[in-house]
Amino acid sequence: EKRKLNKYIDQQSKTKDGLVVELAANIGSPQDMEHVLANGAEGIGLYRTEFLYMDRDVSPTEDEQYESYKEVLEKMGDKPVVIRTLDIGGDKEIPYLNMPKEMNPFLGYRALRICLDNISMFKTQLRALLRASKFGNLKVMYPMVSSLEEIKEANDILEEVRCQLKAEGIEYRDFEVGIMIEIPAAAINSDALAKEVDFFSIGTNDLIQYTVAVDRMNEKISHLYSPFNPAVLKLINMTIANGHKNKIWTGMCGEAAGDLKMIPFLLGAGLDEFSMSPSAILPARELISKLTTKEAKEIKEKVLSMKTAKEIEEYLGNVISNI
Numbered sequence: 633e634k635r636k637l638n639k640y641i642d643q644q645s646k647t648k649d650g651l652v653v654e655l656a657a658n659i660g661s662p663q664d665m666e667h668v669l670a671n672g673a674e675g676i677g678l679y680r681t682e683f684l685y686m687d688r689d690v691s692p693t694e695d696e697q698y699e700s701y702k703e704v705l706e707k708m709g710d711k712p713v714v715i716r717t718l719d720i721g722g723d724k725e726i727p728y729l730n731m732p733k734e735m736n737p738f739l740g741y742r743a744l745r746i747c748l749d750n751i752s753m754f755k756t757q758l759r760a761l762l763r764a765s766k767f768g769n770l771k772v773m774y775p776m777v778s779s780l781e782e783i784k785e786a787n788d789i790l791e792e793v794r795c796q797l798k799a800e801g802i803e804y805r806d807f808e809v810g811i812m813i814e815i816p817a818a819a820i821n822s823d824a825l826a827k828e829v830d831f832f833s834i835g836t837n838d839l840i841q842y843t844v845a846v847d848r849m850n851e852k853i854s855h856l857y858s859p860f861n862p863a864v865l866k867l868i869n870m871t872i873a874n875g876h877k878n879k880i881w882t883g884m885c886g887e888a889a890g891d892l893k894m895i896p897f898l899l900g901a902g903l904d905e906f907s908m909s910p911s912a913i914l915p916a917r918e919l920i921s922k923l924t925t926k927e928a929k930e931i932k933e934k935v936l937s938m939k940t941a942k943e944i945e946e947y948l949g950n951v952i953s954n955i
């Protein structure tokens with residue numbers, strides 16, 4: 633089985649009728665790169681930078697961050713590397729930031745919200761990213777965006793940092809700036825948000841949690857937490873359609889992107905980039921090579937007409953076992 637999949641390592645990710653998509657990897661640190669390269673990733677779709685800030689007593693310095701980003705960019709050559717700005721809070725606590733105890737941490741002080749409130753910390757990360765940009769094909773992504781204003785605020789800070797570097801004579805390369813779509817408000821308003829960014833990446837882990845109001849860590853209600861929930865699938869479909877309407881590429885870096893049962897639907901909805909744990913890449917590439925775009929679109933339409941997660945999951949389970 634493993635030998636059979638190995639033939640896909642150096643292949644493009646392509647449907648049976650020749651539509652090319654990108655299969656990328658999610659990473660948490662430069663140490664994951666060996667695994668990424670061994671599994672034939674065509675890019676990094678999500679570099680979770682928060683691990684740089686965890687398990688230590690002070691924030692990582694600009695140089696420390698720069699070195700980590702540079703290492704990943706260099707190892708990927710000209711392949712795209714999406715680096716996400718700090719996403720802490722929720723379940724990821726950082727003692728030295730003295731974050732307040734909250735009743736609802738997942739609805740609280742988190743991610744971009746912390747960065748826009750802690751501008752000097754955010755600027756340090758943006759400086760490190762700008763300095764690393766010349767070593768590869770960088771794309772920067774903001775997490776937990778709920779409104780247009782947050783994008784504008786973050787971009788204004790990025791512009792300020794760009795000007796500072798220019799004044800200091802430090803070289804950098806222009807890069808795309810995108811956002812995660814992981815809050816229902818962002819998915820619903822994705823037509824407007826698409827006009828302000830270069831790409832979307834759908835974060836299903838949080839999008840599911842917020843759409844069905846089920847804490848992603850709570851075992852007791854985990855039966856309600858499903859990527860196959862029709863409401864979640866409608867938001868995904870809508871986000872991709874609005875991205876394309878506005879001519880920006882749309883990817884997915886939540887767990888659902890690497891779920892074989894989800895892939896025919898996502899392909900049919902037109903997803904451009906699928907980012908997943910490295911070990912999921914080769915099975916996904918094999919599955920995609922066995923589907924046509926026409927079949928995928930029919931599957932997507934059929935799924936969108938169904939009413940329950942159970943019915944959808946069963947149908948998609950049958951689809952992939954018959955391929």
Ligand code: PEP
Nearest residue numbers: 814835836837838885886
């Ligand atoms: C997501 O929410 O789907 C996501 C990829 O981000 P994280 O799992 O890091 O919250």
Ligand code: MG
Nearest residue numbers: 814835837838
């Ligand atoms: Mg998330």
